[in-house]
Amino acid sequence: MLGRMVIDGVDVPEDGPASDHAADLLVRIADGDQQAFAGLYDMLSSRVFGLILRVLGDRSQSEEVLQEVFLEVWQSASKFAPNKGQGRSWVLTIAHRRAVDRVRSAQSGRDRDVRVGMRELNTPVESVAEAVELRIEGRRVAQALTVLPEAQREALTLAYYGGYSQSEIAALVGAPLGTIKTRMRDGLRRLRTEMGVTS
Incomplete structure (x- = not known):
């Protein structure tokens, strides 16, 4: 059963192919319509926040990314093509990309801190070798993902x-x-195949 919400005084389904109200709002936002932007925010912000929070696991960072997402929506609504997909999916894709970018940025900072910490400690050779092996494997996976078609990479x-x-x-x-x-x-x-795994 589809959830329902009131947007601009109209009771509409939250989901469903017949009514992509988000797409209509995005078209209006591209023309600078602030009311449409407020309507889109009210309609999708909780869902967008939930997606971001799931990726980041940190409430305050998720709130920051939520703001970044809707700023990007406001600035780039003209790039949305209604004939190529649903408005809701377009916004959620931006949110997911922003959240993953934040994770990568945070991971990069942690990796840098680990490198500095490892230089300062007398770390046994086995631990260093194990850490290096894990980092190399992570890079191999990330590199292998880049050769996949967009749809497969997105799903994985x-x-x-x-x-x-x-x-x-x-x-x-x-x-x-x-x-x-x-x-x-x-x-x-x-x-x-890309990683040479035969089993």
Whole structure:
């Protein structure tokens, strides 16, 4: 059963292919309509915040990223193409990208701190070798992901970095569940090939 909400005085379904109210609002936002922006924020901010919080796991950082997402929506609404997808999915994609960027930035800072800390400590050779091996493996996975088609990379990233189920990913990207399963299966197969995994 679809959730319902009131936007601009009209009772509309929260989800569903028949009414992409977010797309209508984005078109108005591209023309500088502040009321449309407020309506889009009211409509999607809790869902966007939930997605960001799931990726980051930190409430204050998630609030910062939420602001960044809606600033980007305001500034780049003209880039949204209604004929190429749902408005809600477009906003959620921006949110996911921003959250992942924040994770990468934080990880980069932590890696830098670890490197400095390791120089200052008398770390046993085995620990250093193990840490280096893990970093190299992480880089190999990240590099292998870049060769996948966008749809496969998106599905795998949402699943493994975002922690989403296949059903949740289908809802997020607006694709059938069977399509998401196929994308993930094919993506994992190609990822194994790229990394030289034979088992």
